[in-house]
Amino acid sequence: MRRRDPRWLVVFLANLLLWWLVGLANNYLAPHAVHLYVGGIFTIYAALQLDAKHGLIATVLTGLLIDAGTPVPFGTSVVLLGLVHATLLSGRHRFPREGSVFGIVVSQLANLFLFIALSFLLVGANPRPAGAWLRIFVDLLASQVAILFIAPWFLALQARSMELLRIHPETGRSLSS
């Protein structure tokens, strides 16, 4: 009988957990007019540790999850996260994938790209776009600082989940064998 391979599900559920936690943080930050966006962190483990198929499934599902709860054209996050995933995947054999420092650096860069891309897409609706950039800059700064603290925990959470399930993230083989 063919063994079920839940790697994409593990990563997707971890992303769902973080998405919910960040939503909670934003709920409590709302009176202070500060917002956190951590989209960049969702693709890192999927792109650097999983195989291409499972990584893409987890990334696409996470993109759909984000799009469903935000007022952007449905599919925007799928495209943006997919681009980050494809970029990392195409050059990952050259990257030092082990260790969390590289993951933190990449998540910072990915989040920066996603944040700026979304800002260019959405800032046009503002009555004073020039003024909106100041607020966007503060949100970006807060998000990058948040990622600095979240990334080590989040990457470790995904790695530990795979260990608990005794699955090698890249090959899908059982670790006990």
Place this chain on the structure above:
Amino acid sequence: MLPKRFDQARPFLTLGVVLLVWLLLPLVLKTFARATFFEIQAPLIVADSFVEDLDTFWANRLHSKDELLKAGKQVSGLIAEYAFSTQRNKELEAEIIRLENLLNLPSMPAFRYEAARVAQRDFSGWWSRMTIRKGSNYGIPVGAPVVFSGGVVGRVVEVHRYTAVVDLITSPTFRLAASISGDNHPISYQGGLNDAFQPPRGTVEYVPVDFTATRTATRHLVTSGLGGVFPAGLSIGEITSLEISPDGLFKSGEVSLDERIGELTEVTVLVPLNPEDQ
């Protein structure tokens, strides 16, 4: 064996194929996918507000009997005050109907008031939204006005089974026909001036040039009733500045909004009784 250059481009090709499939997917499937992915996270969105309710419940249970008696006295005073206001409202409504019939005026839009708890707030530089804990299960329609004791909160933009999403008055995508209190010239209001660590603000356009407003002498902005969604006279905010617009025909300026919008825990949705009148 495929050349190495193709191997590196393969992730992009795969993504291209996925995106092509996505583009060719029928709209009905995309709508279904969006609703499904929202409903997946809906229990998580509302969970926190239910925990908060439970927290408040147990905190209230800890109050002493003396404190409850004192609060009861205050509430009974308020009830008497509101009972008088309700009576006065009924008289005024009867007077309005009498005048409408006398002058052959179209009747004012009627609403059912649906109180709803706020499940989650999401205020960014890109959008300002909140999710409330009532949806199609309470007959909430898309486009329904949402208000609180301080005036307009926003407009329902998405309705799900047990939740609804409200686009707030502070959002850049929120536009509304307004007027200065005591005047009937229509003015355009738009949200979106949300500086970090500052109270929310909005903008007004097409203000007649004879109006002035400063930080010390503000003008009260209310809904005009035009556009058919919001009833007239609901408070929006205070106009704090007005300047001549580039065309010289009108003035434009800034509106200071109620700071409590960022901390709301309960709002009221105005559900139209006769949607075809809207």
